[in-house]
Amino acid sequence: MVAVNSFALTTAASHGEIWRLWSGHLVHYDLAHALTNALAIVIPLGFLDRRCRRAILLSLTIIAPAMSVILLAGAKFDEYRGASGLAMAVWVASALMLLRGSDRATGLALLLLAIAKLGAELAGVGHVWTAVASLPLAHVIGAWAGVVVYLIVRTVSRGDAEGAEKNSASPREPAPCSIEAHPLKPRSIPLSIEA
Amino acid sequence: MSRRIVAGLFVGLAVLAGCSFSRQIHRRSNLMSYLYPRAAEAPQPSTEGVRLRLPMRIGIAFVPPEATNGQFRMMNADLPGTVEKRLLNVVRDAFRSRDWVSDIVVIPSNYLMPGGGFANLDQLSRMFGVDVIALVSVDQFQSSDPYPISFLYLSIVGAYVLPLDHNDTRTLIDAAVFYVPARRFLLRAPGQSQITGHSTAVEVQQSMRERSYKGLEMAMTDLSRNLSKEVDSFKKDIIGGERNDVDVINKQGTSIRTSGSIGWLWALPLLLLAGLRRWWP
Numbered sequence: 355m356v357a358v359n360s361f362a363l364t365t366a367a368s369h370g371e372i373w374r375l376w377s378g379h380l381v382h383y384d385l386a387h388a389l390t391n392a393l394a395i396v397i398p399l400g401f402l403d404r405r406c407r408r409a410i411l412l413s414l415t416i417i418a419p420a421m422s423v424i425l426l427a428g429a430k431f432d433e434y435r436g437a438s439g440l441a442m443a444v445w446v447a448s449a450l451m452l453l454r455g456s457d458r459a460t461g462l463a464l465l466l467l468a469i470a471k472l473g474a475e476l477a478g479v480g481h482v483w484t485a486v487a488s489l490p491l492a493h494v495i496g497a498w499a500g501v502v503v504y505l506i507v508r509t510v511s512r513g514d515a516e517g518a519e520k521n522s523a524s525p526r527e528p529a530p531c532s533i534e535a536h537p538l539k540p541r542s543i544p545l546s547i548e549a
Numbered sequence: 550m551s552r553r554i555v556a557g558l559f560v561g562l563a564v565l566a567g568c569s570f571s572r573q574i575h576r577r578s579n580l581m582s583y584l585y586p587r588a589a590e591a592p593q594p595s596t597e598g599v600r601l602r603l604p605m606r607i608g609i610a611f612v613p614p615e616a617t618n619g620q621f622r623m624m625n626a627d628l629p630g631t632v633e634k635r636l637l638n639v640v641r642d643a644f645r646s647r648d649w650v651s652d653i654v655v656i657p658s659n660y661l662m663p664g665g666g667f668a669n670l671d672q673l674s675r676m677f678g679v680d681v682i683a684l685v686s687v688d689q690f691q692s693s694d695p696y697p698i699s700f701l702y703l704s705i706v707g708a709y710v711l712p713l714d715h716n717d718t719r720t721l722i723d724a725a726v727f728y729v730p731a732r733r734f735l736l737r738a739p740g741q742s743q744i745t746g747h748s749t750a751v752e753v754q755q756s757m758r759e760r761s762y763k764g765l766e767m768a769m770t771d772l773s774r775n776l777s778k779e780v781d782s783f784k785k786d787i788i789g790g791e792r793n794d795v796d797v798i799n800k801q802g803t804s805i806r807t808s809g810s811i812g813w814l815w816a817l818p819l820l821l822l823a824g825l826r827r828w829w830p
Contacts, residue, residue: 364648379809383785390816391809397819401826432603432649432799436809463822471815492809 363422363434375419381435394441398448401460410447413503414440421495429491439496446500576689578612580725586664599728599795603649608679609637610656612686613663632762636769643773654679667732674729682727689720691757712747716757719743720764722772738779740772
């Protein structure tokens with residue numbers, strides 16, 4: 355059996371064990387730790403449509419190691435486990451996308467929650483109702499990463515939309531996540547009753 | 550006359566049959582009687598918090614055996630030095646690669662005095678330059694019982710070639726880890742094993758000795774696994790603040806009480822938001 359310790363983010367990542375840059379965000383201390391982090395990823399993603407979700411998740415494969423490198427450089431920890439940094443990135447990116455779409459109330463609520471969490475942690479009261487104390491720097495980096503993810507997705511979706519308009523002869527390809535084009539409302543089943 | 554011969558034969562058979570008998574061996578060392586030989590005078594742990602500095606140099610030793618045991622025949626509970634070192638190396642090898650360990654020092658058990666307590670541990674701590682010592686206590690029970698057909702041993706040759714003794718070796722090992730300067734218990738982990746087998750009458754002693762060592766080795770391997778889990782759990786308790794009496798200082802000189810966690814306080818409002826959006830779109 356491979357020990358979980360082989361996957362936690364430690365300084366060993368800078369000595370050849372580069373998988374830790376990704377895996378450190380995936381391993382957790384216990385079920386509650388994993389569950390709360392998973393909820394903080396799944397719920398904001400659930401507010402978005404499929405293409406936005408996919409675009410964010412794809413961005414995370416690049417954002418995750420970048421966050422790990424910044425954490426290793428900026429924080430003095432023995433080992434880091436947990437997806438909360440990524441969760442914060444997803445949280446903020448989702449909030450910004452919803453604010454740009456038509457569901458601004460949800461976006462605003464998400465953003466305010468994220469700001470409240472960061473504020474509480476920076477004020478030193480981040481240990482409430484959690485068995486594992488959080489590293490505020492990870493969440494600050496995660497919040498900035500969320501802004502970067504939002505900008506990446508917006509730039510890519512704009513570029514795709516412009517390309518599709520120029521090449522109007524060909525059938526239009528759907529953008530990876532066309533923020534303005536999609537109302538970002540929960541999916542509703544259209545009713546068509548034919549008499 | 551013939552009756553006397555028949556009676557003599559029966560007596561002879563009964564005596565020879567007596568060559569085959571049950572054996573029970575108990576090997577035991579008790580942590581409590583080593584650390585607290587006089588329970589009423591047991592030293593109180595220091596009220597000061599423990600600060601463990603990484604990477605740690607850790608000592609590991611077998612608790613010296615208890616002097617007497619009335620119920621069972623006692624095997625000499627002192628393990629041969631080579632066997633003892635081999636067994637302790639099982640744990641040492643399992644933890645050597647951990648980045649929080651700088652070295653694991655095997656302390657020979659003849660340096661530990663029966664009933665030596667923390668005074669003895671203080672000596673060892675200074676002698677080997679370790680603040681944290683893992684004390685391994687053993688409780689091993691072995692029994693060997695002849696099968697009903699072991700009367701075949703009467704043929705003498707049978708005693709050499711027929712494996713008609715069933716023996717059972719049950720081993721329970723416990724490792725308790727202490728921070729010696731503060732006399733503070735940190736964590737514990739168990740390890741266990743069970744071996745059953747057969748042997749001929751003349752090989753019982755040797756077979757039981759070999760199975761004793763094998764059982765101890767298997768239990769030490771199990772102990773290493775459990776100890777690894779306990780260390781993870783211990784670290785989680787420190788990070789989570791459940792062990793406020795202990796702090797771990799990493800190589801950079803800061804506490805390890807950090808990790809990535811959203812926590813229920815923030816996960817629940819998210820759930821509430823999802824619920825609101827679902828029912829009141």
